[in-house]
Amino acid sequence: MTLTLAEVEHIAELARLTLTDEEKERFREQLSDILDYADKLLALDTGEIPPTFSVLPPRSVLRPDRPHPGLSLEELLRNAPQTEQDQFRVPPVLE
Amino acid sequence: MREPVEFTVLEAVQAIQKGQISSRELTQVCLQRITALEPTLRAYITLTPDLAMAQADAADKFLAEWRQYPQGALPPLLGLPIAVKDVLCLANVRCTCGSRILENFIPPYSATAVERLLSAGVVVTGKTNTDEFAMGSSTENSAYGATHNPWDLQRVPGGSSGGSAAVVAARLVFAAMGTDTGGSVRQPASFCGVTGLKPTYGRVSRYGLVAYGSSLDCIGPMARTTEDVALLYSIMAGYDRRDATSMDLPVPPIQFSDKPNLKGVRVGVPKEYFISGIQPEVEKAVRQAVALMQTLGAEIHEISLPHTHYALPVYYLIAPAEASANLARYDGVRYGLRESDGDTLELFRNSRGAGFGPEVKRRIMLGTYALSAGYYDAYYAQAQKVRTLIKRDFETAFESVDIIAAPVAPTTAFPIGRHSGDPLAMYLEDIFTLTANLAGVPGLAFPVGFDEHLLPIGMQIMGPHFREDLLFKVGHAYQQATDWHQKMPLLEVS
Numbered sequence: 001m002t003l004t005l006a007e008v009e010h011i012a013e014l015a016r017l018t019l020t021d022e023e024k025e026r027f028r029e030q031l032s033d034i035l036d037y038a039d040k041l042l043a044l045d046t047g048e049i050p051p052t053f054s055v056l057p058p059r060s061v062l063r064p065d066r067p068h069p070g071l072s073l074e075e076l077l078r079n080a081p082q083t084e085q086d087q088f089r090v091p092p093v094l095e
Numbered sequence: 096m097r098e099p100v101e102f103t104v105l106e107a108v109q110a111i112q113k114g115q116i117s118s119r120e121l122t123q124v125c126l127q128r129i130t131a132l133e134p135t136l137r138a139y140i141t142l143t144p145d146l147a148m149a150q151a152d153a154a155d156k157f158l159a160e161w162r163q164y165p166q167g168a169l170p171p172l173l174g175l176p177i178a179v180k181d182v183l184c185l186a187n188v189r190c191t192c193g194s195r196i197l198e199n200f201i202p203p204y205s206a207t208a209v210e211r212l213l214s215a216g217v218v219v220t221g222k223t224n225t226d227e228f229a230m231g232s233s234t235e236n237s238a239y240g241a242t243h244n245p246w247d248l249q250r251v252p253g254g255s256s257g258g259s260a261a262v263v264a265a266r267l268v269f270a271a272m273g274t275d276t277g278g279s280v281r282q283p284a285s286f287c288g289v290t291g292l293k294p295t296y297g298r299v300s301r302y303g304l305v306a307y308g309s310s311l312d313c314i315g316p317m318a319r320t321t322e323d324v325a326l327l328y329s330i331m332a333g334y335d336r337r338d339a340t341s342m343d344l345p346v347p348p349i350q351f352s353d354k355p356n357l358k359g360v361r362v363g364v365p366k367e368y369f370i371s372g373i374q375p376e377v378e379k380a381v382r383q384a385v386a387l388m389q390t391l392g393a394e395i396h397e398i399s400l401p402h403t404h405y406a407l408p409v410y411y412l413i414a415p416a417e418a419s420a421n422l423a424r425y426d427g428v429r430y431g432l433r434e435s436d437g438d439t440l441e442l443f444r445n446s447r448g449a450g451f452g453p454e455v456k457r458r459i460m461l462g463t464y465a466l467s468a469g470y471y472d473a474y475y476a477q478a479q480k481v482r483t484l485i486k487r488d489f490e491t492a493f494e495s496v497d498i499i500a501a502p503v504a505p506t507t508a509f510p511i512g513r514h515s516g517d518p519l520a521m522y523l524e525d526i527f528t529l530t531a532n533l534a535g536v537p538g539l540a541f542p543v544g545f546d547e548h549l550l551p552i553g554m555q556i557m558g559p560h561f562r563e564d565l566l567f568k569v570g571h572a573y574q575q576a577t578d579w580h581q582k583m584p585l586l587e588v589s
Contacts, residue, residue, distance in 0.1 A: 019456070052483045075203035
């Protein structure tokens with residue numbers, strides 16, 4: 001499996017990552033190598049094998065829906081890069 | 096009496112309880128040693144000496160009041176200095192995850208496992224170095240620089256919990272918390288000559304552990320002896336309503352016998368873990384350790400885990416896939432680094448591009464690809480099916496043996512920089528540890544010798560789900576009969 005530069009750019013776009021030209025070329029080579037290695041899985045016949053969704057026995061994880069004390073607004077906003085009027089500030093979505 | 100820095104956890108706690116040393120004195124011993132050795136080891140990302148002294152004084156005050164009016168048992172780790180890997184939240188202390196993107200992130204809450212140790216009385220000296228978001232096997236992928244192995248400063252301590260392994264090995268603290276997604280407690284424990292546990296998946300709450308691969312992530316203790324690791328584990332383990340994957344099962348009290356006796360214990364030795372390319376001294380030391388278990392009464396059986404060689408590609412598809420989803424949260428909006436004032440998409444792309452290091456970007460890219468339209472079935476779905484085969488290998492093996500014994504890593508600690516630029520070579524370091532995470536089984540790593548460069552060699556024993564007690568029994572018996580775990584690296588205290 002050899003990735004093209006266009007494929008690398010497409011993956012970076014899906015992953016919302018700005019990459020430099022140097023990073024794109026390096027990842028193109030390295031990801032191709034890693035995927036080559038992963039190709040040994042493709043040869044294995046897994047027709048009847050179910051995928052592992054959890055290593056634990058299936059069980060109900062529901063609990064009573066009761067309110068618990070949470071974090072304060074101040075604590076929640078403390079790490080925000082930008083806030084305004086007690087909200088997270090982001091660039092305008094609509095002009 | 097031995098020097099306080101040489102105490103085990105149990106000895107340190109007893110010395111405090113008996114009044115032979117105060118928590119303040121013991122914490123000062125640790126902080127002085129940290130001041131002397133940290134510039135050489137670089138094992139911490141953030142030191143918390145003020146917090147540590149405040150916690151130590153609170154422990155001493157608690158003990159003084161308890162002596163006047165004894166009510167109930169004392170907290171089991173009262174006054175004990177430890178360290179916490181910097182992917183675990185400790186309230187009001189920055190948690191960087193070894194990443195620039197969280198350089199200034201200060202969590203408003205503590206992880207459940209951290210909270211439980213705090214309730215048991217520990218003193219936290221700081222947050223230890225880690226590969227960025229725990230992605231790595233050498234602690235070189237930290238944005239804050241590499242940690243040096245206390246046994247040889249030119250070598251890596253292993254990873255990703257390399258900082259925690261180094262501080263325990265160098266006797267800066269008595270125990271440390273690590274995390275293990277593909278071997279990140281066991282491999283650094285092996286490289287640094289300490290004892291470390293990867294518990295059963297679901298045994299220790301992951302609440303407050305910054306997520307990497309959520310179906311694989313486990314929090315585990317690192318210390319010098321199996322007894323110490325078992326004590327910390329018994330405090331951290333158990334159900335937590337804040338982690339839906341934590342199991343609601345009782346944690347039986349851990350009991351140790353005075354005499355090493357493994358009569359009736361069936362130890363399986365899987366042939367797939369003794370492959371060509373393994374360092375001969377590693378194989379020899381592990382086989383000698385197995386032979387010693389036999390003289391202690393254990394039955395040894397050669398077994399097969401036939402899908403072992405698929406674990407590496409399975410892991411390096413599933414873990415990056417989960418990482419690509421988990422790390423989508425770093426978008427420059429609610430916390431973390433924010434770059435650019437373009438539109439919202441630019442904000443996401445640039446914040447992530449500037450904040451993440453190369454290995455994290457590589458795994459996000461790999462995981463995004465494995466989950467993308469057209470490739471999902473070939474890579475991710477196929478990996479989850481092969482994971483089932485790996486899990487079944489263990490289930491079949493545990494029908495005829497009680498535990499499985501194997502090397503932790505194919506080699507001892509490698510030189511800093513050896514694998515830079517070759518990610519696949521670095522991934523191969525994890526070849527023996529990934530299977531336990533994929534199958535969810537517990538694994539205990541402990542030292543079983545040294546190679547010709549006087550570097551520690553580790554072995555791991557793995558058991559069925561929720562049978563940590565078996566691992567402790569065998570690990571403790573082995574350590575009663577040997578003294579590898581007591582060896583201490585020679586470090587110049589400046």
